[in-house]
Amino acid sequence: MRAPGILRTQAYRIVLVYVAVFAVSVTALIAFTYWNTKRALDAQTDQIIAAEIAGLSEQYQQLGLRGLADVVISRSAHGGPGLYLLANRYKQPIVGNLDAWPGNGQKPNSFVDFDYQRRVENQFETREARGRVFALAGGFNLLVAQDVHERYLTERLFTTTLPWTVGLVLLLGLIGGALMSRNMLARLDQINRTSAEIIEGDLSRRVPMSDAHDEFDALAENLNAMLDRIERLMKGVREVTDSVAHDLRTPLNRLRNRLEAVLRHIDPASNQAPEIEAAVAETDQLIATFNALLLIAEADAGVGRGKMAPIDLAPIAEDMAELYAPLAEEKGVVLKIDPAGATMIEGNRSLISQALANLVDNAIKYTPAGGHVSVTALDTPLGVELRVADSGPGIPPEERPRVVERFVRLEASRNSPGTGLGLSLVAAVARLHDARLILEDNAPGLRAVIRFPRPAPRAR
């Protein structure tokens, strides 16, 4: 497996989507935790402040301004996170550990976030705080706050590391995904390779199993069971065609032998001679039909699929055109071969020649004198094609699917010789080659196309 190949696979795409969803979830989860913690901490701070204010305002009511100032002084001296400032009505500080009233602390009974200066070893440091302004009876103002500097630092650290965390999650997810899909693809690749070899004709191949007993092994096991069955069926079909071939050909052979023996022994001028000759001809017709049926059965059973070789269609087209040229000429039909391009395919030369011969034969048979037939082998974007086009009566579109069935002959042509198997054989040969037989309107006439798949470059 090459790396660029992995990126195009379904498995990797699934992994990508999964990693993306995972990253979004992780981000959302972290953000949720962050905001929740922050809110809880804020609430805690607010509660401490509210409790202190409640306590201090009680002191004020019981002990008056002087008493409150004493409490504020004693609490300020602790050096903890608590911040206090008692001020007059003009917000001028009286006592407390804050140097100045915050600029935004004008509204009574409201929470404010503000910065303040604190002296640390002869240096001033700006720190964050959160507090509440409280208006005392008599025009005095009290500010109770908590230093939240450490928490702000933690929050900032959190927000700066969050993108890195998500990035790391993505990176690890992608690497893990690549490894996972690579492993999965290796198994799939094995299954694909085995199927390709089987399609090429080696029915004895089986998908290898691992010791994992996973879904892939279950798939392999099912495929192998299916292949066992197909192989058995194919073998059965082959045995049947072989024995049918043998057991039907033997009596046909005897029949023909007997007729010939009789023919040898009677006077050629006698009345019986033409009768027996006709019987021989009938026998030959029977044999031809039987041979064609057997060939169709064999092609459909995939006999000979394993023995395909690279062949060029152009010389086959030329050969067939050459073979049939005198026949066309005698009938007054112009038979021409069109120039070909690259026309290499994987195939069985003998069967393709026979299929093409059937098409050319048909075209000449049904094209009236003065008409024309053309044979072409060419490379098209859709595949490599063999085309036989004529200017005859053609086949009506609704009849086209029917004429490739066995023994189907159109009414108009029933009197001309033939087995009715010609096009069925062409279709069977096409199927054997994974090709398609397409019957089209040549306006006027019929165009029969055998479209072969482009041969895959051999990867081995």
Add this chain to the structure above:
Amino acid sequence: MRILVVEDDLEAQRYLVNGLKEAGHVVDDAADGETGLTLALSRPYDVAIIDRMLPKLDGLKVVADMREHSNTTPVLFLSALSEVDDRVKGLKAGGDDYLTKPYAFVELLARIDALMRRRSPQAVKTKLQVGDLELDLLTRTAQRAGAAIDLQPREFRLLEYLMRHASQVVTRTMLLESVWEYHFDPQTNVIDVHISRLRAKIDKGFDTALLHTVRGAGYMIRAARPAA
């Protein structure tokens, strides 16, 4: 000519032997591969006709063993297996020709004739002659009674095959196999049309015809008087 027939279907064997005897041949027969091989190795035959599927010893094996014992008797395989691959297998095993059942007796006779002639090693000929018709294999030219005949390449090969088998029946199937190298039945008899065009070129305008149609069998090229 001495002919060996190895065929397990007794009725087919009887017709084959009778037919060959009527045609003037001396025939030995065997009904299984072992007997056939013993006969083939113990007596000289001009041609052996061997069925491919035989009891005791397969036809392919019989021929392979014969060839191993340096027995060069020309072998004609008879078989109910018609696939091209079977044909190739037969020829690879050492067979010289292959005929699919059911066959026409004349076809068999024609092929036996062709095989027997092949046995007598001919000097490498550069010229073929039948009557006053001459074929120069080097210059690829033909002339009759001194007049040049213009032949297409395929017509030349057709005439060459016929002349190499002069005075022998050559069937349509043999022509399709040897001249076109195809092993199938064309639905219409295209070979006849090729022959009639060739005939127009070599016989038209001459008093005696050289190319003859053998009714129910095929064609034969021969001089009017038996060639000396």
